[in-house]
Amino acid sequence: MIYLMCPPEHFTVDYVINPWMDVETPVDRELALKQWDDLRRAVEDLGHVVHVLPAMPGLPDMVFAANGAFSVDGVVYGAKFRYPQRAAEADAHRAFYELAPDWRFVSPTQVNEGEGDFAYVPGRGLILAGYGFRTEPAAHAEAQEVLGRQVLSLRLVDPRFYHLDTALAVLDEHRITYYPGAFSESSQRLLASLFPDAVLADEADALAFALNLVSDGKNVLINADSVAYGEKLSAAGFRPVLVELGELKRGGGSIKCCINELRQAV
Incomplete structure (x- = not known):
């Protein structure tokens, strides 16, 4: 698999755009860089390719590369x-x-935040798309036209889980994992109907950013605070790979936020 990442060379928290950001708590940028590099090496150690997007001054959240685009084929x-x-x-x-x-x-005409609010289930050719806090529902229709894939809209209702990738992730060709409480009741019913074999997370898992993960279908990269959730993954047949990313969580993101999957044409 091929991924895009951006180092946290200019990472800081000097504004608040999600409930996790706190401008009063200073960021240890050196530690953030070390943790990011550990994550990059963990991805490469699994046999995947990582392209690095150069960081730009004045864009402290650029480390969260997942938000920059969404690709299919x-x-x-x-x-x-x-x-x-x-x-x-x-x-x-x-x-x-x-x-x-x-x-x-x-180029988009509608507000959307890339893989932050879009997830692809390849075995079904289905795009799961979140809205409620960042991405506009109109972007779902636009993405469907651009990408030629069916898009299922899911409403996020808890501001702590402001992006889809904080509450849901794709584990393999057909299976997903998610925290039901992050979604509206109708969206919960849709997910339960379409994915009866999903790995369900609880609130504690979600608050630890456990669902902000990256899976290659077998190995699942999760942050080191997600030990209990890792046990659920193991029970479902996956291999959890824990990586410490505590400093970057100060910006409201974890493993997935730092990694954009590049889905090339087959």
């Missing part, structure tokens, strides 16, 4: 950030794809 649906503090990140991601010949980049 070589087609890239670009991001359009809700908050002005992150707006310029979209241009940096666009430049990355436009410099590579294997991608077809499509």
Whole structure:
């Protein structure tokens, strides 16, 4: 698998755009860089390829590379950030794809935050898409047209789980994992109907950012605070790989937020 990451060279918390950010608590950037590099090496040790997007001054959240775009089969649906503090990140991601010949980049007209609110279930050709806090529902229809895949809209109702990737993740070709309490009742019913074999997380798992994970279908990278959730993954037949990422969680993100999957054309 191929991933895109961006080092936290300019990471700090000097504004608040989610419930996890606290400008009163200083960030240890050196520790953040070490933890990010440990995560990058963990990904590579599993046999995957990591491309590195250069960090840009003035964009402290650029380390959360998952939010910059969403791709399926070589087609890239670009991001359009809700908050002005992150707006310029979209241009940096666009430049990355436009410099590579294997991608077809499509600029969005609707507010969306990339893989933060889009997840792809490859065995079903289905895109799960979140809305309620960042991504606009109109972006779901736009993504469906751009990517040629069915999009299922899911409403997020708890501001602590402001992106889909804090409450749901794809584990393999067909299975997902999620925390039901992050979703509206109707969205919960949809998920339960479509994914009866899902690995369910509880509130404690979700609050530890356990669901902000990356899976290659067998190995699942989760943050080191998610030991109890790791046991659930093991019971479901997956291999949890724990990585310490506590300093970056100060920005409201964990493993998945730092990793954008590059889904090239087959």
